[in-house]
Amino acid sequence: MSRAQKASLGLLAVGFIGAGVMHFVRPRMFTQIVPPQLPAPQTLVAVSGAAEVLGGVGLLIPRLRKAAGWGLVALLAAVFPANIYMATVAERFASLAPAWVLWARLPLQPLAMLWVWWAAVRGDR
Structure with a gap:
C-alpha cells in the first residue's frame, strides 16, 4: 500500500465518520434531502x-478495510439519488448551497467512489 493510499484512508475515515455523526447531530439537514418518493426519511438518514460511521471505522481496521471499502462504495451509490434530487x-x-454547487457535486460522487475503491479495496492487496 502506498503512502498516498494510507493517507487517503485516514482522510476518508475522518470524512465518513464525521459525516455519519452529523446524521445524528443534525438529522433534519439530511431528512430534507431524502427524495419524497422514498419512505421513512428518518430511518434512511x-x-x-x-x-x-461503521464504514469509516472499518477503513482503519486492516482486516475489515476491503469490506468497508465496498460497503462505502455501495453507500455512495445508494445516496446518489439524494444528490440528484437536490440538484433538480x-x-x-438555496440555504444549503447555490444551485451550481449542487450540480457541480454530481460528478464528484463517482470520483469519491473511485477514491474509496483505490484506497481501501485496491490498496488492500
Whole structure:
C-alpha cells in the first residue's frame, strides 16, 4: 500500500465518520434531502449515518478495510439519488448551497467512489 493510499484512508475515515455523526447531530439537514418518493426519511438518514460511521471505522481496521471499502462504495451509490434530487430542485436547498454547487457535486460522487475503491479495496492487496 502506498503512502498516498494510507493517507487517503485516514482522510476518508475522518470524512465518513464525521459525516455519519452529523446524521445524528443534525438529522433534519439530511431528512430534507431524502427524495419524497422514498419512505421513512428518518430511518434512511439513521441507517446511512450509521453505515458511514461503521464504514469509516472499518477503513482503519486492516482486516475489515476491503469490506468497508465496498460497503462505502455501495453507500455512495445508494445516496446518489439524494444528490440528484437536490440538484433538480435546487431552489428548495438555496440555504444549503447555490444551485451550481449542487450540480457541480454530481460528478464528484463517482470520483469519491473511485477514491474509496483505490484506497481501501485496491490498496488492500
